[in-house]
Amino acid sequence: MSPSESSRTDAGQPALPSRTHLERLEAEAIHIMREVAASFENPVMMYSIGKDSSVMLHLARKAFYPGRIPFPLLHVDTTWKFREMIAFRDRVAKEYDLDLLVHTNEEGVRQNVNPFDHGSAYHTDVMKTAALKQALDKYKFDAAFGGARRDEEKSRAKERVFSFRTAQHRWDPKNQRPELWNLYNTRVRPGESIRVFPISNWTELDIWQYLYQEEIEIVPLYFAARRPVVRRFDQWILVDDDRIPLRPGEEPEMKMVRFRTLGCYPLTAAVESTATTLPEIVQEMLLAKTSEREGRIIDFDQSGSMEKKKQEGYF
Amino acid sequence: MSTPNDPAESGNTDIAAYLRHQHETGLLRFITCGSVDDGKSTLIGRLLWDSKLIYEDQLAALTADSKRVGTQQGGIDYALLLDGLEAEREQGITIDVAYRFFSTDRRKFIVADTPGHEQYTRNMVTGASNAEAAVILVDAAAVSREGGLLAQTKRHSYLVSLVGIRHVVLAVNKMDLVGYDEALFREITDAYRAFSAPLGFPDIRAIPVSALRGDNVMERSANMPWYKGPTLLDYLETVDVEDARAQLPFRFPVQLVQRPDSAFRGFAGTVASGAVRPGDEVAVAASGEKANIDRIVTMSGDLDVAVAGDAVTLTLSREIDVSRGDVLAAPQARPSIADQFKAHLVWLHAEPLLPGRMYPLKSGTDTAPAQVTELKARVNINTLAEEAAKTLEMNEVGLANLALGKDIAFDPFSENAATGNFILIDRETNATVAAGMIQHALRRATNIHWQAVTVNKAARAQNMAQRPRCVWFTGLSGSGKSTIADIVEKRLHAMGRKTYLLDGDNVRHGLCRDLGFTDADRVENIRRIAEAARLMVDAGLIVICSFISPFRAERKLARSLMEDGEFLEVFVDTPLSVCEARDPKGLYRRARAGELPNFTGIDSPYEAPEGPELRIDGAAMTPEEAAERVLELILR
Missing domain, CATH: 3.40.50.620 (HUPs)
Structure with missing residues (x-):
């Protein structure tokens, strides 16, 4: 980002720009x-x-x-x-x-x-x-x-x-x-x-906005796409490879999902979403009712963990 | 800025407009000060709550916590949103600085939440150092009960003024508990204005609020129709903190020199104050060398102007000597250059200030060794009275003269906070021990010399960051004393310890060259060495003495010259037969031949120590192993 344009006063003297x-x-x-x-x-x-x-x-x-x-x-x-x-x-x-x-x-x-x-x-x-x-x-x-x-x-x-x-x-x-x-x-x-x-x-x-303004590339997993997932502990877990042990009768299903945070795939839940662009992600975020780290299973092990x-x- | 993604492409014009608007919002950093009971955490919790920044999962945790440890009888205890660390939650007090974030359409806010407890002045100063405004909470019910402003309110206000905050909100809280009484509010406001007049705040805004009920926090209170001013949030959204720093003279402390290739030489740093444009002339503060700004380089492209707060890389029109720690400045309005100044100090560490001790100082990007040459006064932060003091304890504020090991560039803090501040660091633990705000340079005429204070052994030792010792090796000729002593000194030296090795070679040729090898001369020899060692220990050194020193009495004399624990006797216990077999200098052969009379072990006695601090088996141990044992003893 380059700092905001400086405005000019009536006298033609450049005023000092203020920063966002x-x-x-x-x-x-x-x-x-x-x-x-x-x-x-x-x-x-x-x-x-x-x-x-x-x-x-x-x-x-x-x-x-x-x-x-x-x-x-x-x-x-x-x-x-x-x-x-x-x-x-x-x-x-x-x-x-x-x-x-x-x-x-x-x-x-x-x-x-x-x-x-x-x-x-x-x-x-x-x-x-x-x-x-x-x-x-x-x-x-x-x-x-x-x-x-x-x-x-x-x-x-x-x-x-x-x-x-x-x-x-x-x-x-x-x-x-x-x-x-x-x-x-x-x-x-x-x-x-x-x-x-x-x-x-x-x-x-701020992070999302900066990614948007600076056109910074991020891992595609942040954007919604149809991906194979299974339902575990009330959360969607991606079947990223064949190391995930499927339970009897468990079948991966294709869902439109994205990730709000990335870590180890078995420990990082996906959310159902149709957001395929940064503005759509921001919009979803503004409407979101759960905080970002909720998708991370490790934080919940114990109070103050x-x-x-x-x-x-x-x- | 870079071109925003095409709104049409994103399929949502509203959100694109929202993002553009967000890019135009400003930032306000403020601090909240109040005591445990003033309702400070509740107020911030309320701001987060009202600006919809609490998520459902946080709300679930908050509701559960409120039931478990809350103080609001089953209602939501907003304060629990903030008290992060477990121990504090149980104590029910915030003990450190916590940063909170919320935003409105007009501004983003960073709140430093700091404790009001007396012991935690250091945290308040820390939180306030980056704040542009302060919200000082007063418990209206408590003022009513006590019949006046509480000491802590005065303390908080003084500290806020000390760190240079200009905009103060007096948030008179718990108005719901005093029946929304206008007269009481006026009384508190008047008392505060009278008290704070000497502190010189240019802007004080008093607002009656109830953090718990939400009155005048975000929503105008229906309970206080008599109050016509802004709500707390209105004020925070609009207070004009428009960077006064940008109007000050240009200052640019250089962080590092960028030299990616031979064609480019740029100076990276953050503009501390003022503004600069290509073509402007700048001077290196310390040397006075001048050059013109050639380019203001950033990855997004060159800038037309850089203002206070911008992190940029400057290139100059000609090659001049500039490195990290230098300050580029406006040539017509240069900073002070001095190695002595008077400053306010806030002591932040449990180890009290020791005047005369050397503390590394950091100011801007420059560092220098510094010492307090004179503690002028301690400021009683409850009464603002200046009192005589010999030291500063944690959370105390003082006024002191400091002397530095070299010149640095600075401005008086009252004129330019960004270039008038510094921290002091403990040389041994590297803890940040003090925050400083410079008043003015001390002129040469009123020079206070670098070593003007009473310097004693303790002061010297502290300066050297070591415990002075006398390590006394005794043993027969050829026992291995000197070899071990030599390794020990080399190892200590490598660790940065200050040492000196006294042995026959450097003593017999000078200090004791008039002495022979009779018993009387041997006694006098050791006495002189012991006295010399005492002086060196007094100078703070680790002195290593390597002498046969055959007599107990002389070694005892040497020990008696030192303080308890300073004298470490190391007996290198090597059998005579082994020493004689080694005979490194051929002395035993000559003694046996009768050429060297009074030779210890042959025709002169050796009195083995009775209680040495360490006994080395000189036949079984290698010199390296022995040296290791000695080092353990010294560094214990």
Whole structure:
């Protein structure tokens, strides 16, 4: 987005333009990304392939234009992501000449940890949280960008933009560094790290609007299409491959569905929808009566569960 | 901006128009301040509720929570929408800054929800630092009961003024509990205006509300026909915060230098204040070197103008020396350049301020070591009185002189908040310990020197971020003392510790060159070394002494010169036979031949330590293993 046109006063003197809320949020995110690139030795950007990651990637390209993004992107692959996500990831990495790292918890793969036999909590813990910690330890990143937003969940509303993690990757909500003005404290000791959330102050609507205005490409799963699904726990689950065990008498049916959030396909429910364009998605969203993370099964395990996961190192 | 998708293509003109309109909305960041009981969380919950930003699943959780821990007798407790962290929910208080989002057709809002509890000044200052307006909540029923404004209201107002917020809403809440009494509202308003006059807010708007019932929050209250002013939301939608920063002189702290190839050299950063256009002349604040703006580069295309808040990349007409930390500024209105200034400090950390201690300072994109050379006063945030103080504890505000290790560019905070602020960081833990707002530079004439404070061992040690030690190696010649001591020093040095190694080589040729090897001379030798070691420990160093030092009494003397725990005696216990077999300098051979009289172990005694801090088996352990043990002892 280029800042709004400046208006001109009667005297012909150019008046100073005022900025819209998205322009201000964009500038804030770019400032944060540059601060990290300038202050840390070994930063990384978490890349989940979702719409927020698409926005983050776009912001990073802007932050370092005309240069290349000066840090790698890391995708933690649980091996249960939608196939279209992986195809999208690989194509985007090529198109933008990204330094893409993919990490999978090989120990979890050997033990065949999966969401069907082990449940969402254990699967997430092993294939996502533990895998993430493995990757951070392996590459010794001292800063990791995440696309979390404060409007998503209550514990996130209190997290800093620069969120300190101990050498064990733990978050201590009682002992966060005060964050003043745009003066971010980037200092860490060896082994410690900072999780950085440049789009903390964006809302879900802001994300969609920005994707629309900037014409940013997202995984097609966000748009409604006829897809094979089964009904589980009152939610539509995509039959993305033949690893999903069908119950006796269960037949995948073709439904017009889309996804409001993307993760592991067995843990991410589809919603019935006819929205095939961004404006239609926004329109559906404005009429929606459920919040975005509802489609994510992991948040509901227990009251305050996101806060617990975050303390243990989940993003 | 990029061309919007064709509305016709999307099949829905209404939504396209909606999206275009959304793109025109502005942004207001505001903070709400109030005590636990003022109804602050309820007010924000109400704003989210009324602007339809609560989803059904959130509502279900809210209804369940309201039944479980709610305070509204089965009714919906809006406050529970906000109290995020589990421990806080059970305590019933918000203990940190939480950010909330809502929007109307005119503006998007980011609300910093901060606690009013006295201990959490730091959180309020944190939340207020990015706010353009403040909503200060007053509990009308409490004022009526107490017979005046509460101390916390004064405290909140002072802190809001301290961080430079200009627009204040006095939200007189719980009007439903006082019968919507106009006289009481006037009384509270008058008292507040009188109290806050010295704080100099240019804009104060008092609004009578009931957050719980919704009066004058979004909907005009039918219960208070006597109130003719805007509702709270009306005010927040229209308050003119039109960036005053854009009218100030141009400031551009450089974040990083972009050099993708040899043809392009750009300076990336965010415009802190003012505006800049291609062709404008700018000066590097520190060096005074000037150049003209060539291009304002963004990925969406070059800009005609960049204003305060814009994140851009500037290229210059000619090559001048610019790097991260430099400030590009309007040449006719440059920032101050100084290494000393007077500033307000808000102490944010449980470890109190230590005047004289070195704290890394960050201001803009620049950093410098800083120390408080003089704490002028502590401000009593309830009475605004200035009091004498030796230190600042967490949540205290003070006025101090600071001295930096180098010049930085800044403006007085009252003139330009974006370039007049800074944070202080703890050098050891890296915690953010203070927020600072610069008053003015201190001139050379009133110079307060960098080391003007009383500097003692503790201060020096803190500065060096280490505990001073005297590590005393004793043992026979050839026992391996020096080899181990050498490894220990190298390892400490690699860790950034400040060390000094005293051994025969650097002592016998100078300090003790008049001494021989009689028992009396040996005693004097060790006394001098011990005294030298004491001075070095006093200087904050980790001193490593490697001497045969055969007599218990002299080692005891050395120990007595140090504080408890500073003296670490390491006995390198290697049998004489092993030492003699090693004989690295051929001394044993010469001693046996009678060429070296009074040689320890041959014709002069060695008194083994009775209670050393560490005993090394010099025959069984490698020097590396031994050094590891010693390091564990030192760093314990």
